[in-house]
Amino acid sequence: MLARTRTLARTLLHARSCCIQKKSLTGYPPHLVDAHGDVPAGDFCLIENFLSKEEQFLLLTAALRKLDANETVTYRKRRKTAQVTHDPSSENLLSAFHSDEFYRFENGHYDGVIRHYREMHVTAWPLVTDIESQDITLDGILRKLLNFFPVDPVQTHILHLASEGEILPHVDNTSASGTYILGVSLGATRMMRVESVDSGHGSFDVLLPSGSVYVQKDLVRYGYRHAILKNGTFKGIPVAGGPRLSVMMRDMLSTNITDNRSSLRPDR
Ligand SMILES: O=C(O)CCC(=O)C(=O)O
Ligand SMILES: [Fe+2]
Incomplete structure (x- = not known):
């Protein structure tokens, strides 16, 4: 591990679940969902503005630093010569990213x-710590997310899409994680398409603004594919691409569950 990327051990394995928060794991703002069939609302939840602008900037910076530390010296040097100057209270998180070639x-x-x-x-x-304040810390943000996550333990993944990046339709690997998938969206607003595996229940499009958090579970997690589109049209309005980083949290696979889902072969 490089000296520059001294890490804080923040164990993510002991989040406490809370039944009050569990209850809130349903529902979504209708203006962010465009349904072409059923929306299994009990198994899909979206919260707009879950994180404030300052929290988004802090979490994005932490995630970018994590990814950056893994890159070659050439890219790290390249980025050093072009520092981004982002105002954390700005409405637009996009200026916190370098452009794609960096x-x-x-x-x-x-x-x-x-x-x-x-x-x-x-x-x-x-x-x-250089960008944390008394009120807004990375630990605080992670706690907020983990408190919202319905079960523990949790595995965390970060995924940075280039402006033209995309995720094709898939069901997350059913042998790699459990029932819940939580996604925090940071950066460009992208469209997620969620479509029934057997096409019997149609599909729904979800707009994912920066700072929003979604959770898919049970029927949506196993019976629907999800995709993050490069661009698209949402309720008649074009949605362009743009850089986006998601923080994904999943529960560990419970070996006690009798797996009758193997017919839903994961693509991812
Ligand atoms: O970025 C997202 O919101 C979804 C990511 C995803 O589908 C995956 O990592 O399997
Ligand atoms: Fe996925």
């Missing part, structure tokens, strides 16, 4: 599901 994006996931991205698992987050 990152070493992978062109395609090994199974072809993700295009133009960087990703990694996170067990320890980098220090961001």
Whole structure:
């Protein structure tokens, strides 16, 4: 591990669940969902503005630092010569990203599901004390997310999509994680398409603004594919691409569950 990326051990394994928060894991703002069929609302939840602008900037910075530390010296040097100057209270988080050529994006996931991205698992987050305040800390943000996550333990993953990056339709690997998938969206507003595996229940499009958090579980997690579109049209309005980083939290697979879902072969 590079000296510059001294890490704080922040164990993510002991989040406490809370039944009051569990109850709130349903529902979504109708203006952010465009349904073409049923929306299994009990198994999908979206919260707009879950994180404030300042919290978004802090979490994004931590995630970018984590990914950046993994890159070659060439890219790190390249970024050093072009510092981003982002105002944390600004409405627009996009200025917190470098432009695409400053990152070493992978062109395609090994199974072809993700295009133009960087990703990694996170067990320890980098220090961001230089941008933390008394009120807003990375620990505080992670606690807020973990308190919202219905079960523990949790595995965390960060995924940075280039402006033209996209995620093709897939069901998350059913042998890699459990029932819940939580996604925090940071950066460009992208469209997520959620479509029934057997097409019997249609599909729904979800607009994912920066700072929003979604949770898919049970029927949506296993019976629907999800995709993050490069661009698209939402309720008649064009949604362009743009850089986006998501922080994904998933529960560990419970080996006690009798797996009758193997027919839903995961694509990812
Ligand atoms: O970025 C997102 O919101 C979704 C990511 C995703 O589908 C995945 O990592 O499997
Ligand atoms: Fe996924």
